[in-house]
Amino acid sequence: MxxxxxxxxxxxxxxxxxxxxxxxxxxxxxxxxxxxxxxxFGKLNPRKDNAILITTWYSGTSKIMEQVYxxxxxxxxxxxxxxxxxxxxxxxxxxxxxxAMDGLKGAKFPRxxxxxDVRAQYRLLTELxxxxxxxxxxxGSMGAQQTWEWAVRYPDMVKRAVPIAGRARNTRHNFLFIExxxxxxxxxxxxxxxxxxxxxxxxxxxxxxADLWSVMGFSIEFYKQELYKNLGFSSLExxxxxxxxxxxxxxxxxxxxxxxxxxxxxxxxxxxxxxLSAALGRIKSKVLILAIDGDxxxxxxxxxxxxxxxxxxxxxxxxxxxxxxxxxxxxPSFSEQxxxxxxxxxxxxxxxxxxxxxxxxxx
Amino acid sequence: MxxxxxxxxxxxxxxxxxxxxxxxxxxxxxxxxxxxxxxxFGKLNPRKDNAILITTWYSGTSKIMEQVYxxxxxxxxxxxxxxxxxxxxxxxxxxxxxxAMDGLKGAKFPRxxxxxDVRAQYRLLTELxxxxxxxxxxxGSMGAQQTWEWAVRYPDMVKRAVPIAGRARNTRHNFLFIExxxxxxxxxxxxxxxxxxxxxxxxxxxxxxADLWSVMGFSIEFYKQELYKNLGFSSLExxxxxxxxxxxxxxxxxxxxxxxxxxxxxxxxxxxxxxLSAALGRIKSKVLILAIDGDxxxxxxxxxxxxxxxxxxxxxxxxxxxxxxxxxxxxPSFSEQxxxxxxxxxxxxxxxxxxxxxxxxxx
Numbered sequence: 001m002x003x004x005x006x007x008x009x010x011x012x013x014x015x016x017x018x019x020x021x022x023x024x025x026x027x028x029x030x031x032x033x034x035x036x037x038x039x040x041f042g043k044l045n046p047r048k049d050n051a052i053l054i055t056t057w058y059s060g061t062s063k064i065m066e067q068v069y070x071x072x073x074x075x076x077x078x079x080x081x082x083x084x085x086x087x088x089x090x091x092x093x094x095x096x097x098x099x100a101m102d103g104l105k106g107a108k109f110p111r112x113x114x115x116x117d118v119r120a121q122y123r124l125l126t127e128l129x130x131x132x133x134x135x136x137x138x139x140g141s142m143g144a145q146q147t148w149e150w151a152v153r154y155p156d157m158v159k160r161a162v163p164i165a166g167r168a169r170n171t172r173h174n175f176l177f178i179e180x181x182x183x184x185x186x187x188x189x190x191x192x193x194x195x196x197x198x199x200x201x202x203x204x205x206x207x208x209x210a211d212l213w214s215v216m217g218f219s220i221e222f223y224k225q226e227l228y229k230n231l232g233f234s235s236l237e238x239x240x241x242x243x244x245x246x247x248x249x250x251x252x253x254x255x256x257x258x259x260x261x262x263x264x265x266x267x268x269x270x271x272x273x274x275x276l277s278a279a280l281g282r283i284k285s286k287v288l289i290l291a292i293d294g295d296x297x298x299x300x301x302x303x304x305x306x307x308x309x310x311x312x313x314x315x316x317x318x319x320x321x322x323x324x325x326x327x328x329x330x331x332p333s334f335s336e337q338x339x340x341x342x343x344x345x346x347x348x349x350x351x352x353x354x355x356x357x358x359x360x361x362x363x
Numbered sequence: 364m365x366x367x368x369x370x371x372x373x374x375x376x377x378x379x380x381x382x383x384x385x386x387x388x389x390x391x392x393x394x395x396x397x398x399x400x401x402x403x404f405g406k407l408n409p410r411k412d413n414a415i416l417i418t419t420w421y422s423g424t425s426k427i428m429e430q431v432y433x434x435x436x437x438x439x440x441x442x443x444x445x446x447x448x449x450x451x452x453x454x455x456x457x458x459x460x461x462x463a464m465d466g467l468k469g470a471k472f473p474r475x476x477x478x479x480d481v482r483a484q485y486r487l488l489t490e491l492x493x494x495x496x497x498x499x500x501x502x503g504s505m506g507a508q509q510t511w512e513w514a515v516r517y518p519d520m521v522k523r524a525v526p527i528a529g530r531a532r533n534t535r536h537n538f539l540f541i542e543x544x545x546x547x548x549x550x551x552x553x554x555x556x557x558x559x560x561x562x563x564x565x566x567x568x569x570x571x572x573a574d575l576w577s578v579m580g581f582s583i584e585f586y587k588q589e590l591y592k593n594l595g596f597s598s599l600e601x602x603x604x605x606x607x608x609x610x611x612x613x614x615x616x617x618x619x620x621x622x623x624x625x626x627x628x629x630x631x632x633x634x635x636x637x638x639l640s641a642a643l644g645r646i647k648s649k650v651l652i653l654a655i656d657g658d659x660x661x662x663x664x665x666x667x668x669x670x671x672x673x674x675x676x677x678x679x680x681x682x683x684x685x686x687x688x689x690x691x692x693x694x695p696s697f698s699e700q701x702x703x704x705x706x707x708x709x710x711x712x713x714x715x716x717x718x719x720x721x722x723x724x725x726x
Contacts, residue, residue, distance in 0.1 A: 172586035172599050177578045183571050187550050208546050215540045216578070220665050223535035236535050296659065302583050 006250040007092035007099070012063040015039045015093060018124045029110025032101060036124050037093035038062065038086045041070055042078030044129060051131045052076055053121065054085040055139030055146040057327065058259050059251060061093050062086070068329035069138070075342035081135065086121045088142065090258030094120075097254035098199070106254050107194025114142070114266045118149040122157075133157055136346060137285075140164040140327040141297075142259065145266040148306070152268040155284040159350045162342060164290040165298050165324055168306045169267040169276050174297055177216055178264040184209040185253045199252045206253065210245040217244070219294035219323035227321055231330065280309040287313035288345045290338065294323040316341050369613040370455035370462070375426040378402045378456060381487045392473025395464060399487050400456035401425065401449045404433060405441030407492060414494045415439055416484065417448040418502030418509040420690065421622050422614060424456050425449070431692035432501070438705035444498065449484045451505065453621030457483075460617035461562070469617050470557025477505070477629045481512040485520075496520055499709060500648075503527040503690040504660075505622065508629040511669070515631040518647040522713045525705060527653040528661050528687055531669045532630040532639055537660055540579055541627040547572040548616045562615045569616065573608040580607070582657035582686035590684055594693065643672040650676035651708045653701065657686040679704050 009015065015037045023034035039062045044051060054065045054076070062085040070076040070083050087093040089112045097109035104110065125131040137150045137158050144166020151161040152168070167174075185191065188205030196202050222228070228239035248256075272278040289307050291300035300317050307315040318337045320326030326334045372378065378400045386397035402425045407414060417428045417439070425448040433439040433446050450456040452475045460472035467473065488494040500513045500521050507529020514524040515531070530537075548554065551568030559565050585591070591602035611619075635641040652670050654663035663680050670678040681700045683689030689697045 171583060172589075173578070173581075173583040175599070176574065176586070176603065180571070180574050180578055183574065187567070187571065189552065204550070208543070208550065211539065211543050211546065212575075215536070215543055218536075220534060220536040220662065223539070224665065224668075226535075236538070240539065299583065302587065305587075 007061075007096075007252075012061045012093055013039075015062050015087070018128050020120055020123055023116075023120060025110055025116050026113045027111040031089070031095055031104060031110065031112075033095075034089070034120065035095045036086060036089070036120050038084055038124060039066060040085075041066070041083040042081050044082035044131070048129070048131055049133045049135065050080065051082045051084060051125070051129070051134050052136045052138070053125065053134050053150070054083060055117075055121070055137070055143035055150075056085070056088050056091055057139065057141040057143045058263055059091070059248065059256060060143070061091055064328065065139075065143075068327075068335060069338070074335075075339040075346060076136075076138070082129075084125065084129070084131075086124060088117045088146065088259065088262075089120065090255050090262065092252065092255050096252070097194075097258050098252035109254060109258055112258060112262050113270075114145045114149050114262055115153065115270065117262075118146055118153055121146070121150075122154060134159060136160040136162065136342075138162040138164070138342065139166070141166045141324065142263050142266070145170070145263065148268050149266075151283045151285045151287060152271060152279050155282050158285040160345050160348075161283070161285040161287045162290060162345060163287070163306075164318075164338070165292050165295055165303075165327060167266070167298055167303065168280060168310075169269055170264060171298070171302060175264050177212075177297065178260050180212055181209055182257060182260050184212055185257060188253075191253070194254050194257070196253070202253045203249060206249050206251065207245050209256070210248040211240065213248070213325070214240050214244045216296050217323060217325040219296060219321055221294060222321045222323060225321065227331075277309050280306065281311065283310055283312070285312070286345060286348060286350060288341060289313060289315040290318055290341055291315060292318045292320045292324065292326050294320050294326065297324045370459075370615075375424045375456055376402075378425055378450070381491050383483055383486055386479075386483060388473055388479050389476045390474040394452070394458055394467060394473065394475075396458070397452070397483065398458045399449060399452070399483050401447055401487060402429060403448075404429070404446040405444050407445040407494070411492070411494055412496045412498065413443065414445045414447060414488070414492070414497050415499045415501070416488065416497050416513070417446060418480075418484070418500070418506035419448070419451050419454055420502065420504040420506045421626055422454070422611065422619060423506070424454055427691065428502075428506075431690075431698060432701070437698075438702040438709060439499075439501075445492075447488065447492070447494075449487060451480045451509065451622065451625075452483065453618055453625065455615065455618050459615070460557075460621050461615035469559075472617060472621055475621060475625050476633075477508045477512050477625055478516065478633065480625075481509055481516055484509070484513075485517060497522060499523040499525065499705075501525040501527070501705065502529070504529045504687065505626050505629070508533070508626070511631050512629075514646045514648045514650060515634060515642050518645050521648040523708050523711075524646070524648040524650045525653060525708060526650075526669075527681075527701070528655050528658055528666075528690055530629075530661055530666065531643060531673075532632055533627060534661070534665060538627050540575075540660065541623050543575055544572055545620060545623050547575055548620060551616075554616070557617050557620070559616070565616045566612060569612050569614065570608050572619070573611040574603065576611070576688070577603050577607045579659050580686060580688040582659060582684055584657060585684045585686060588684060590694075640672050643669065644674065646673055646675070648675070649708060649711060649713060651704060652676060652678040653681055653704055654678060655681045655683045655687065655689050657683050657689065660687045
């Protein structure tokens with residue numbers, strides 16, 4: 001049972017689990033005994049206003065976010081902040097198709113939306129920690145979708161929001177890309193409508209799915225300059241097989257499909273009947289949009305549209321040849337740039353108005 | 364037999380056929396009775412120096428090139444030039460897997476290279492028409508690969524070369540993209556190692572192959588602005604199914620794979636043992652590289668590399684939201700821009716040096 005060991009504490013822990021009980025989904029299903037996996041770093045201060053939420057991207061878990069986005073001496077420093085990294089539903093650590101109870105298992109797993117994740121995360125933070133203010137919400141790609149959803153859905157709770165390489169409403173182009181990802185998995189001869197007996201049998205589909213990421217996840221320049229050699233791969237083929245295929249192969253296809261559907265349909269404007277301007281207009285957080293210049297999924301020219309509709313927002317461009325998957329922190333300069341911008345926004349005092357008076361709130 | 368009717372004179376004609384006899388390929392195979400399909404417009408002048416060669420791209424035939432790249436009053440005007448459009452081997456009109464004789468049919472078809480096409484085209488032009496000078500060679504994408512190969516292989520014959528949205532040596536990134544195209548076709552449950560009984564049976568693979576083109580062939584901005592509505596498609600799904608899938612569905616998968624392999628391996632530096640600078644240094648033509656700004660396959664930043672290595676070359680950027688498949692002339696402004704640049708280079712006299720004297724040659 002290689003899959004179980006992949007989504008294990010050994011690989012992705014230590015992480016804890018919070019049980020939401022029966023969790024109702026926006027699409028109408030219920031996840032019984034819904035477990036949300038999370039990890040924390042640092043301490044919550046007595047005023048409970050130093051909490052930072054980090055969200056997860058497609059296929060990512062709390063582990064990569066722990067490794068790449070926080071640490072001592074970093075902008076998100078556990079010496080200063082209480083950092084909570086919450087795994088999205090379907091990512092293999094929180095309740096997911098591969099681990100769900102019998103009636104919900106595998107292909108039977110219900111449709112989950114970004115907004116379900118954000119509501120689950122809200123419950124975890126408020127019920128478990130009594131957190132009612134977040135100094136920052138930050139995440140990349142699907143994590144950016146959750147960040148946007150947080151800022152729109154809980155405008156008074158989120159003081160700062162940093163969506164990296166992701167959109168408030170997913171794009172048509174990305175919708176098509178995800179269609180090809182889904183097809184890649186479902187075209188495997190052993191797919192069996194999602195009722196495969198062992199996800200290893202779906203390796204052809206998983207490899208093709210990984211190849212699609214090799215095309216869209218990096219950048220033309222990344223390959224032109226053979227930057228995969230910096231990662232220890234001596235050839236294009238070694239990189240393709242050893243890095244991208246190697247990354248996705250141990251994952252569960254139904255888990256990936258759960259996230260793929262959610263990603264595809266991500267749209268903060270569902271709360272305002274499809275009016276994106278109205279949805280983003282609800283935001284009270286200070287928003288800093290980070291876009292990656294080599295990103296073939298969400299290039300800066302694309303992310304600009306959200307910035308224009310969001311009050312009190314700014315945008316910065318991160319230079320990365322690695323493209324969208326620069327999010328993995330493949331280049332040291334990526335983390336340096338992210339830290340610089342995170343420090344900038346974290347050091348910006350937030351104006352809080354109470355009874356007509358305004359005062360500055362540090363965290 | 365729908366396929367036969369797709370690759371027919373009704374759809375793609377009128378075209379003529381030149382028989383090369385037994386044609387030896389660089390990879391070692393032989394195409395017996397090799398037929399090269401071509402169409403011509405205008406008249407060859409007595410000096411035989413007004414000929415223009417137009418090459419074809421992946422899946423394209425002489426018909427689309429006739430419709431989009433030449434015409435009365437256009438830069439490439441049949442009133443002035445003798446225009447020869449030659450179909451690449453494997454495209455369905457020239458000898459191809461679907462139409463080859465028994466021993467070479469379907470999956471048995473041998474590997475063909477861009478250089479094989481260019482040698483075949485050279486024979487056609489010299490043997491059939493006695494042409495020894497080309498006023499211009501022009502083509503897009505794989506047609507640009509042939510254009511580059513022409514300029515490198517026959518430097519004295521090609522006076523002007525205009526490769527559009529294509530590279531002299533294919534890129535690593537594009538190699539990976541084509542891997543996904545190939546897999547898409549070969550993963551069809553009815554693929555049967557290329558020995559399908561009817562290409563209609565491979566429709567799942569052909570549709571997925573088309574979807575990959577929907578992602579990479581256009582641009583993010585094209586979808587953001589819903590420019591497919593200008594083509595008469597009211598929704599993204601209608602466009603995806605009606606345009607891109609509809610375009611590829613009647614084609615033969617083995618034909619596409621023949622071209623895919625050729626495209627993937629395109630490299631003018633094979634003639635100089637892999638030294639691209641030396642290969643491009645052989646060129647004597649005036650070269651004008653046209654790159655498309657929205658191109659997700661070969662963006663201008665990528666095409667620049669060829670320009671820097673090519674003597675007597677310049678580059679111009681075509682603005683097109685349609686991206687790589689802007690080559691189809693989807694936007695009227697695309698053809699206007701191409702014509703402007705083609706006119707520019709066609710109106711540039713070519714210096715020809717004979718016995719130390721130089722004089723200007725108009726065509």
